[in-house]
Every structure is written in structure tokens, then in C-alpha cells.
Amino acid sequence: MKQNRSLFSRFLKVHFLFIFFPLLVLIFFTAFVPDSNEKEMNMLNLFYFTVLLFGFIIVAFVVISWLFFMRLRKRLTGLQEVMSFSANNNSFPEPISVQTDRMDEIDQLGSSFNWMIQQLEGSRKREYEEELLRHRLIANLSHDLRTPLTILRGLITRLNKESMSFEGQDSLAEMNHTITRVGDLMDDLLSYTLLSSGKHPFHPTSTDIVRLVRASVAEWYPAFEEKEIQLDVDLPTENTFYWEADPKWMTRVLDNLFQNILRHAAEGKYTNIVVDLEKELIIVADRGPGMDNSSYEGGAGIGLSASNYMLKKMKLKADFTSNENGTRVAIGRA
Structure with missing residues (x-):
């Protein structure tokens, strides 16, 4: 992402101007002090002016820094509140507003946060669709496989009426037992699928x-x-x-x-x-x-x-x- 403006660069520029510009004015002013009998009075006035100037620089530095960090804290707090709200409510946060004409570091962070939300929502949507498809597939397979199992059980019942050796009867009994087991496994699989998809009502x-x-x-x-x-x-x-x-x-x-x-x-x-x-x-x-x-x-x-x-x-x-x-x-x- 291209950075258009830097919040911290502007902060440093403003502080540079408030610190060095008054000093340049002071140097310029002292360079043109007239050499006269009132030199001592001018030096005293220059001393008071210098004290006032440095006092102004310190106060301006503190005020500008305070305003800068208060504004920075307000913007970061807004972003933190959006994140904490989603965490407390187990939901995705709403996208935050970003000033595209400014795009400083905080706006870039907000833009990246909005992009992350879009990716997570897209991932959740794909996961939900895949889950529905998997549940539908399992339910259809469980239903469709019952028909051949029923046919096999009918054939085994018909064969039991035929005369055969004891080994053959044991094999048919084992086949019948296996078909029953497969049917039970299909029932368990279908039951688990319905449970995990919320299709079985839960009334505690x-x-x-x-x-x-x-x-x-x-x-x-x-x-x-x-x-x-x-x-x-x-x-x-x-x-x-x-x-x-x-x-x-x-x-x-x-x-x-x-x-x-x-x-x-x-x-x-x-x-x-x-x-x-x-x-x-x-x-x-x-x-x-x-x-x-x-x-x-x-x-x-x-x-x-x-x-x-x-x-x-x-x-x-x-x-x-x-x-x-x-x-x-x-x-x-x-």
C-alpha cells in the first residue's frame, strides 16, 4: 500500500518549526542590536525576551505534543473498541471508516484491518458452504446406500432357503451380520452429521x-x-x-x-x-x-x-x- 502522508513526519516538522524558528528570530534580532549608550538596557530587554521566547517554545512543545498524542490515542482507542466488541460478542467486527485522502499510518492500519475482515468473512462463507455440501453429501450417501443393502439382505434371505453346507450357512450369517453393521455405521454417521449441523433440536x-x-x-x-x-x-x-x-x-x-x-x-x-x-x-x-x-x-x-x-x-x-x-x-x- 502506497503511503501518501506520514503522521509522525508532520509531528516532527511542526516541532522543528516551533523549536528552531524562534531561535533564528532571536539570532537575527541580536545581530542587529544597536551599539549606543542604552546598550545595557537593550541587553536586559534581550534577556527578558529570550526567557519569554524559551518559555513560549516549551509551552508550545508541550501543548502540541499533548494534542498530538490525545488525537492519536483517540483514533487508536476507536480501533481497539471495534476489536474488543467483536471479541466479546464472538462476531466479526464492522469495517472502520478510513480517510483515503489522508492515509497516514493509522489509516493504513484501519485499511489493513478492513481487508482482514473481508478475508475472514469470505473464508467463513466458504467454510459454511463446504460444510453444507459435506452434510448434504453424507445424508444423500446414507440414504442411497440403503437400497443396495436392502437388496443384499433380500438375496441372503433367499439363499438361506436353499440347501447348502454348514460353511455356506455360516458365510451367509456373517454377510448378514456385516450388512447390519454397515447399516448401523451409516445411521451413526447420519446422526453425527445432523447433530453437528444443528438439525437435531436441543432442549435442556x-x-x-x-x-x-x-x-x-x-x-x-x-x-x-x-x-x-x-x-x-x-x-x-x-x-x-x-x-x-x-x-x-x-x-x-x-x-x-x-x-x-x-x-x-x-x-x-x-x-x-x-x-x-x-x-x-x-x-x-x-x-x-x-x-x-x-x-x-x-x-x-x-x-x-x-x-x-x-x-x-x-x-x-x-x-x-x-x-x-x-x-x-x-x-x-x-
């Missing part, structure tokens, strides 16, 4: 946690029983505590944890569900192979990401402890 309210966990366990109990998983539940019968949370979102978080146990930790044949009133925690533990198992990592990542997103939105968190002896999840306040 004071929620009875013990009652919510009890209802969720009762709903999942038949599934655990079908897998022959021992369910060890320790829920308070009288006391409870409350979180400011969305009941539907909390239920989905628990559903994801229970579903992961059925998918990846059923071989442990044990699940422990505890509500700790003193620490205000929901604890879910199993005796599966742990999260380091490739099957668990490959199938639970998207669902856990969605759960973590919902917990963070509700100002909660999930602490995971996992090893070869099982996985423990403790949900509490963030």
Missing part, C-alpha cells in the same frame, strides 16, 4: 438422572438377556440428582454405550451399570477385549464422536478407561 431441562438411567436399562434388558450378558445394576431407590440436560440426548448417549457393549464386548458376558450419587456419575463397565481391539475402534468411533458432541453440548464429559480386561465409562459434569 432439569433431568432426573436415576430415573432416566433406570428407564434406559429396562429398555435394553431384553437385548442383554438375549446375548446372555449378566447385567449388574446398582441404582439408588430413593435419592437422585438432576442435570440440566436434554433427556432425549442423554438417552441416545446411553443407547450408544449399551449398543457398543452388545457389538464389541458381548464376549465378556458381563456389564455393570452404577449411578454414584455422591460424585454424580453414571458408570458403565464391561469385561470385553477393550477399546484397543480393532473391532471396537472400527465400529464405535462415529457413535462415540456423536455421544461426545452431545455430552459437550450439555456441559458433561465421558472419561474412558480401557484395557484387555474391559472398558469403563464414567459420565459426569465437565
Whole structure:
């Protein structure tokens, strides 16, 4: 950017004139003092004139400096207020006014600030459009892939009616299990996409946690029983505590944890569900192979990401402890 005028150059020029111009006048005046009997009186007058002149120079220097820095401070303060307003309100600031005919250092700073705002707004707009495109693409893929999965499941059902070896039946059962798993992963991906795009409504309210966990366990109990998983539940019968949370979102978080146990930790044949009133925690533990198992990592990542997103939105968190002896999840306040 071409610099037209310099604020500090003008400041130095004005101060140079106020300091050296009166001195030149004084030198010129003393050079032409007449040599007469009144020389002593003229010298006395010259002394007073010099004192007054230097006093004027000092006062003018202070006044001009004060006016300059007050004006400079006012312009910088205006720029700082615009920046602090955007920081406090989590929004982009409005462009500031710039005098293009002057374009000193402060105006150049304001012009660069306005250019930065334009670049950030353009970047945010592109990011928003890319996010919409990605969400639309994931939603369309999740919808379109259901058709071939449904066709494959129908073909497997038809093949099951045909006579075949035990190895063939096992292969068909594994194919059916894989199709179910892919469908569940697509559901998790679509759910996470809708959550991150704000399509799932969030309605926090004071929620009875013990009652919510009890209802969720009762709903999942038949599934655990079908897998022959021992369910060890320790829920308070009288006391409870409350979180400011969305009941539907909390239920989905628990559903994801229970579903992961059925998918990846059923071989442990044990699940422990505890509500700790003193620490205000929901604890879910199993005796599966742990999260380091490739099957668990490959199938639970998207669902856990969605759960973590919902917990963070509700100002909660999930602490995971996992090893070869099982996985423990403790949900509490963030």
C-alpha cells in the first residue's frame, strides 16, 4: 500500500518549526542590536525576551505534543473498541471508516484491518458452504446406500432357503451380520452429521438422572438377556440428582454405550451399570477385549464422536478407561 502522508513526519516538522524558528528570530534580532549608550538596557530587554521566547517554545512543545498524542490515542482507542466488541460478542467486527485522502499510518492500519475482515468473512462463507455440501453429501450417501443393502439382505434371505453346507450357512450369517453393521455405521454417521449441523433440536431441562438411567436399562434388558450378558445394576431407590440436560440426548448417549457393549464386548458376558450419587456419575463397565481391539475402534468411533458432541453440548464429559480386561465409562459434569 502506497503511503501518501506520514503522521509522525508532520509531528516532527511542526516541532522543528516551533523549536528552531524562534531561535533564528532571536539570532537575527541580536545581530542587529544597536551599539549606543542604552546598550545595557537593550541587553536586559534581550534577556527578558529570550526567557519569554524559551518559555513560549516549551509551552508550545508541550501543548502540541499533548494534542498530538490525545488525537492519536483517540483514533487508536476507536480501533481497539471495534476489536474488543467483536471479541466479546464472538462476531466479526464492522469495517472502520478510513480517510483515503489522508492515509497516514493509522489509516493504513484501519485499511489493513478492513481487508482482514473481508478475508475472514469470505473464508467463513466458504467454510459454511463446504460444510453444507459435506452434510448434504453424507445424508444423500446414507440414504442411497440403503437400497443396495436392502437388496443384499433380500438375496441372503433367499439363499438361506436353499440347501447348502454348514460353511455356506455360516458365510451367509456373517454377510448378514456385516450388512447390519454397515447399516448401523451409516445411521451413526447420519446422526453425527445432523447433530453437528444443528438439525437435531436441543432442549435442556432439569433431568432426573436415576430415573432416566433406570428407564434406559429396562429398555435394553431384553437385548442383554438375549446375548446372555449378566447385567449388574446398582441404582439408588430413593435419592437422585438432576442435570440440566436434554433427556432425549442423554438417552441416545446411553443407547450408544449399551449398543457398543452388545457389538464389541458381548464376549465378556458381563456389564455393570452404577449411578454414584455422591460424585454424580453414571458408570458403565464391561469385561470385553477393550477399546484397543480393532473391532471396537472400527465400529464405535462415529457413535462415540456423536455421544461426545452431545455430552459437550450439555456441559458433561465421558472419561474412558480401557484395557484387555474391559472398558469403563464414567459420565459426569465437565
